[in-house]
Amino acid sequence: MTRFDIDTKSAVPAYQQVMQAIKLEIMSGRLKNGDQLPSIRDLAKLLKLNPNTVAKAYYNLEAEGFIESRMGSGNWVKFVPAKKDTLRRTMLETELKNFLEKAVSLGFDVGDVRLLLERFMKDE
Amino acid sequence: MTRFDIDTKSAVPAYQQVMQAIKLEIMSGRLKNGDQLPSIRDLAKLLKLNPNTVAKAYYNLEAEGFIESRMGSGNWVKFVPAKKDTLRRTMLETELKNFLEKAVSLGFDVGDVRLLLERFMKDE
DNA sequence: TCGATTGTATTATAAATATAATACAATCTG
């Protein structure tokens, strides 16, 4: 797993930074299905965090279906490509719906959003 | 202004509910440029909130450019159609960028988002 | 001008959240 650091000055809570970093590792493929994650205590020591903070990150990652915790033994990446694709898609759809809600409350419709998106695609 | 209520059981803070309701009034056109808003104390009494809670909502609405507060006199909707359109567009772009960031961190690209969006347009 | 109305500032309280300290319990390994 790629090393990462916690920005203690950030407004983003430490446990969320841990979650984000690990998700990124999984999404990018650097962490594969079945890979074992560092133990809570080891990662806590490495990042200079309290073990409970890492435990909270792992707990949430498990709830979101990214990893699996087994008592006494450790934490593993849970990454079944097919399932993960539907998971990612579900997450994307949730985020899109949230965004569209905001757009509508701003007075725009889905067509407006589509036009703006296409401008984005041309620009970059 | 259309009457609205505060859901005290909601996880959304009261001051944010006030902001959202007033933005909606402005965006929908029910509140027009130059319209005077109820005084902080009046709205607080109406909604059964502390005046400071309403003041916080008004303060943020002013910071976001939706209204204007004048000491001793009151609060007015600031809604210059042209400027407001650019404001809305800026807000939309900000929200879109935030969403696209999440999409990318999920492993999707802008093209994927466009396809999903078009499916949304067909379905509804 | 002067009282009433308005927004603002200060301070306090309550609730939620993040982090930490510590103890507990399941699993693995020799």
Added chain:
DNA sequence: CAGATTGTATTATATTTATAATACAATCGA
């Protein structure tokens, strides 16, 4: 089996956030 390692649960502390109580200051209007 026994000790070490692992995740989990409980409780406490610190910080942030939302709300409230109160006092202050600018503006308006009779």
